[in-house]
Amino acid sequence: MTSASPGTVRPAEPGVVGAFTRGLAIFRPIALLYAAILAWVHREDMNRPIAAVAVFVILLIWSVIASWRRTVTTRMAVIDLTLATLGILATSLAFPREAVVSGALTLPGIWSSSGVVAAAIRGGARGGLIGAAVISVADLVSVIKPNFGTIHNIVLLILLGWLIGLSTTLARESQRLLEVSVRAEESYAERERLARIVHDGVLQTLTFINRRGNEIGGAAQELATLAADQERSLRDLVSGRPRVVAAGDTTDLAVVLRGLADERVTISAPAEAVMLPKDRAGELRAAVVAALDNVRAHAGPDARAWVLVEDLGGEVVVTVRDNGVGMPPGRPDAAAAEGRLGMASSIRGRMRDLGGDATWATAPGRGCTVVLTAPKDLEPLAPRRPGRHTPAAGTTPAARSMRES
Incomplete structure (x- = not known):
């Protein structure tokens, strides 16, 4: 009893x-x-x-x-x-x-x-x-x-x-x-409602952007291609169709992330390939993209970002550091409480789905360092307790050297 x-x-x-x-x-x-x-x-x-x-x-x-x-x-x-x-x-x-x-x-x-x-x-x-x-x-x-x-x-x-x-x-x-x-029924009804909203609004807008971008041509075609990719992803999401990744279908995480480099973003990766299943590499890339989006939106117009990829054998660590304005301590939790789910969902949520975690180290005027850690195994692992095995932000040797450089 x-x-x-x-x-x-x-x-x-x-x-x-x-x-x-x-x-x-x-x-x-x-x-x-x-x-x-x-x-x-x-x-x-x-x-x-x-x-x-x-x-x-x-x-x-x-x-x-x-x-x-x-x-x-x-x-x-x-x-x-x-x-x-x-x-x-x-x-x-x-x-x-x-x-x-x-x-x-x-x-x-x-x-x-x-x-x-x-x-x-x-x-x-x-x-x-x-x-x-x-x-x-x-x-x-x-x-x-x-x-x-x-x-x-x-x-x-x-x-x-x-x-x-x-x-x-x-x-x-x-x-x-x-x-x-009853909860499953309510969840399904809510999913259907959101699917209708997405279909009637966002998908129609993305379709229009794709069509107009192709009609205009030139630089607008890149925008059209991005809109088409997002439209396909959203259609898969709202329809509930899972992305099928063949077993053993892997890719080099370093190659995947190098495509994010530009005049404000520097990518550093090991000389050896960092092989991961494609779905895990895709989720890591999406988390890095969300972190870089935060840099562009909040770090300041002159802020730069450095992305460091580390292969620790059984897991990979991706550190995203910027030299922007930083943010107050506890901002990730406060943002989640306000309904801003970029850090809580797009970054930390993705990493925990992979069996890893995301941590932040920041201070006003001193930039921000985000550490993304995930195991390399094909099967997702159960989320680990923060701080038990996951390196804290800026604690890996390479991350410390990035912070001090």
């Missing part, structure tokens, strides 16, 4: 679990009344009736509190089981030992099953069996020599705890699957 930690919000329980909880709230006082009637009928057999009175007063107080709360927690289930156990053991105080051994009813009677039901509601089939085991042990200890009635009651308790626990477990699992299905 588990309990929510303080401050957490427990998800709504399934209807079946709620019905069992409400039924238990009604069952406790009714079962206690029945047990009290039986005790009154056999009061002449008691040698210490005050013990029976004490047991019923305690059980009454708890039944009122538990039924008033109309919920079941792990603590409440433990209290139910504890009080039932003590009540069963107290039977030997209220009745003579001979009467108990001969099969006298325990003081709590059927109220003892409240703890079994509570444990089953809270802990599922396992909790129900544990609750039944606790009450069964108490029954066996109290009578010493179990008779047929004792064994019969124990079997009923085990079946009760297991069946109610199994019902609550299945109900919770069904609700979980239903919630997953």
Whole structure:
């Protein structure tokens, strides 16, 4: 049986679990009344009736509190089981030992099953069996020599705890699957809505730019080609068609990134090829492009950028450094909170999808250094904890030399 930690919000329980909880709230006082009637009928057999009175007063107080709360927690289930156990053991105080051994009813009677039901509601089939085991042990200890009635009651308790626990477990699992299905349906509907927006707006604009660029010719054709590439990528995205990359289809990351060099961007890479699967190289290139776009947009008109590619054997590290105006500490997190997802999604999100990470080192007036780290394996790895294996910004030897140059 588990309990929510303080401050957490427990998800709504399934209807079946709620019905069992409400039924238990009604069952406790009714079962206690029945047990009290039986005790009154056999009061002449008691040698210490005050013990029976004490047991019923305690059980009454708890039944009122538990039924008033109309919920079941792990603590409440433990209290139910504890009080039932003590009540069963107290039977030997209220009745003579001979009467108990001969099969006298325990003081709590059927109220003892409240703890079994509570444990089953809270802990599922396992909790129900544990609750039944606790009450069964108490029954066996109290009578010493179990008779047929004792064994019969124990079997009923085990079946009760297991069946109610199994019902609550299945109900919770069904609700979980239903919630997953509803979220998937909502996600699909949102994707369809965004696809319509992209199709009616961005795709039509890119198509127009492509057509007009080809009509104008000259330098505009480069713009037309870029628009056509982006149109194809967006169509694949909104249609849900995955990009198929053949197994073993690799490329040199250095060659891929050298195409980004211009009068403001310098690319430095090892003399040896840095071979990566094409899809991973493409994602790394996209992250570098996003970092360079940030340099052009925010570093200042005269800022320059240097891109360094390092092959560390099992992973690659790409460092993007600029000599621009820099940015305040904590800006990546603040930008994500403002809905500006360039750093959080286009850069860090891509790297974490590859099993790596992205880190920033910056200060106002001192430029910015972005370190992109990703494993070279074909299969994406699980995202790693930042700072555990991922080099911090500017900590690799080559990155430090770039920063100091």
